[in-house]
Amino acid sequence: MAPVIYPTTNLTATEQMCIDHAQGIYVYDTDGKEYIEGLAGLWCTSLGYGNTELIEAITEQLTKLSFSHTFGGKTHAPIQELAEKLKTMVPIEDAYFFFGNSGSDANDTHYKMLRYYFNAIGKPEKRKIITRERGYHGVTVAAGSLTSLPANLAHFDAPVEALHILRSDAPHYYTGRKGNETEAQFVDRIIDNLEQQIIAEDPDTIAAMIMEPITGASGVIVPPEGYYEKLQAVLRKYGILVWADEVITGFGRTGADFGCTTMGIKPDLMTFAKQLSSAYFPISASVIPGWMYKEMVAPSNEVGVFGHGYTYSGHPAACAAALKTLEIYERDNLFDHAAEVGDYMQAQLREIFTDHPLVGEVRGKGLIAALELVSNKTTGATVPGGKGGALAVKACQDEGLILRAVAGNALAFCPPLIITKAEVDDMLKRAKSAVDSTYEALKA
Numbered sequence: 550m551a552p553v554i555y556p557t558t559n560l561t562a563t564e565q566m567c568i569d570h571a572q573g574i575y576v577y578d579t580d581g582k583e584y585i586e587g588l589a590g591l592w593c594t595s596l597g598y599g600n601t602e603l604i605e606a607i608t609e610q611l612t613k614l615s616f617s618h619t620f621g622g623k624t625h626a627p628i629q630e631l632a633e634k635l636k637t638m639v640p641i642e643d644a645y646f647f648f649g650n651s652g653s654d655a656n657d658t659h660y661k662m663l664r665y666y667f668n669a670i671g672k673p674e675k676r677k678i679i680t681r682e683r684g685y686h687g688v689t690v691a692a693g694s695l696t697s698l699p700a701n702l703a704h705f706d707a708p709v710e711a712l713h714i715l716r717s718d719a720p721h722y723y724t725g726r727k728g729n730e731t732e733a734q735f736v737d738r739i740i741d742n743l744e745q746q747i748i749a750e751d752p753d754t755i756a757a758m759i760m761e762p763i764t765g766a767s768g769v770i771v772p773p774e775g776y777y778e779k780l781q782a783v784l785r786k787y788g789i790l791v792w793a794d795e796v797i798t799g800f801g802r803t804g805a806d807f808g809c810t811t812m813g814i815k816p817d818l819m820t821f822a823k824q825l826s827s828a829y830f831p832i833s834a835s836v837i838p839g840w841m842y843k844e845m846v847a848p849s850n851e852v853g854v855f856g857h858g859y860t861y862s863g864h865p866a867a868c869a870a871a872l873k874t875l876e877i878y879e880r881d882n883l884f885d886h887a888a889e890v891g892d893y894m895q896a897q898l899r900e901i902f903t904d905h906p907l908v909g910e911v912r913g914k915g916l917i918a919a920l921e922l923v924s925n926k927t928t929g930a931t932v933p934g935g936k937g938g939a940l941a942v943k944a945c946q947d948e949g950l951i952l953r954a955v956a957g958n959a960l961a962f963c964p965p966l967i968i969t970k971a972e973v974d975d976m977l978k979r980a981k982s983a984v985d986s987t988y989e990a991l992k993a
């Protein structure tokens with residue numbers, strides 16, 4: 550077996566699926582078997598595979614200028630063009646962009662920029678960050694500490710206290726409700742918990758709250774109606790910035806330009822990666838408002854320069870990939886397409902799976918969804934040990950479909966944005982057979 554570290558599996562090389570090539574929404578293993586990529590790789594290949602326009606744009610840029618950086622007084626055209634383009638798209642006034650390579654490093658950048666900004670304006674005590682249970686924000690030191698999944702915190706002595714990170718409730722009614730609580734009561738309770746926590750901690754010590762508009766990697770959680778309105782009212786009341794992690798939800802995924810639009814969030818900060826370049830080249834962006842940037846570079850700022858940046862920050866080919874991706878989204882009306890096909894996928898998922906004995910909840914928005922696999926449909930008790938999710942993923946593979954089980958038993962769907970309604974039908978037909986056979990296997 551090749552000496553590769555595979556962090557999330559104990560499978561041997563022969564048990565692993567070895568992907569060889571791909572086209573459109575399909576990937577093929579080394580035996581030539583075809584699969585629908587129902588998770589867009591890792592929630593990222595929005596334009597599918599083998600897009601020649603993207604390949605040409607990247608090749609052209611590599612031919613012209615294969616590397617340049619943005620340190621010590623240097624810049625280049627693709628990074629400037631990309632920032633100008635994004636500025637016209639994001640719901641942040643007079644936005645400024647820092648480019649990195651991954652969602653994790655973009656969140657670490659934000660963590661540092663917030664610290665830097667509050668130091669620069671003479672408020673170093675305003676440095677706590679609120680995150681939520683079941684949030685996923687990456688694996689680097691700050692992003693991993695902001696993440697609330699046990700595997701990301703356990704064993705690492707994640708410096709949660711040293712980084713001044715506070716945790717609040719996950720906005721998941723299905724698993725978080727108490728007794729006969731209604732959705733509205735659930736929302737009021739968790740918002741009240743948050744407000745009490747803010748008061749107890751002292752609002753003047755809290756910089757921001759990070760949130761995925763729709764939580765992806767820890768279960769595709771769509772917060773109940775009214776949650777974000779109340780959440781933002783509390784955060785604004787206490788002068789706490791709203792930090793939207795749009796690494797999965799950005800660029801059409803939820804049926805609108807951003808998850809913030811779909812969920813009614815007015816962000817102060819945003820984080821992007823994945824669909825920013827449709828995964829044709831690694832790139833991420835940390836977005837801040839102009840008023841924050843201006844203080845960071847103001848003559849009165851006595852904390853020194855913002856000492857941060859990666860070798861590959863704003864790599865010219867990554868910027869070219871992102872620019873072409875954004876051009877294709879716009880030209881082909883892909884956010885509208887995602888809204889229409891997403892509505893169709895959500896409706897079909899509910900029709901096919903709501904009454905399925907193995908499915909406790911069907912949830913999602915646009916082209917992101919999950920089926921919660923349960924051992925008892927009435928109580929919602931989960932299948933022990935994440936066994937439902939693992940079996941279902943394997944059964945999907947047998948049917949020629951790649952899906953992913955997240956948070957144990959949530960079977961997640963996140964196909965490329967270019968998927969058609971006919972392809973959704975095909976994907977859900979394969980998924981239905983797989984969920985049926987998983988149900989039979991668990992009963993046996």
Ligand code: PLP
Binds near residue numbers: 654685688761797
């Ligand atoms: N934030 C969110 C919401 C994510 O879903 C992910 C990855 O799935 C990340 C951050 C981390 O991104 P990356 O894996 O590119 O570091």
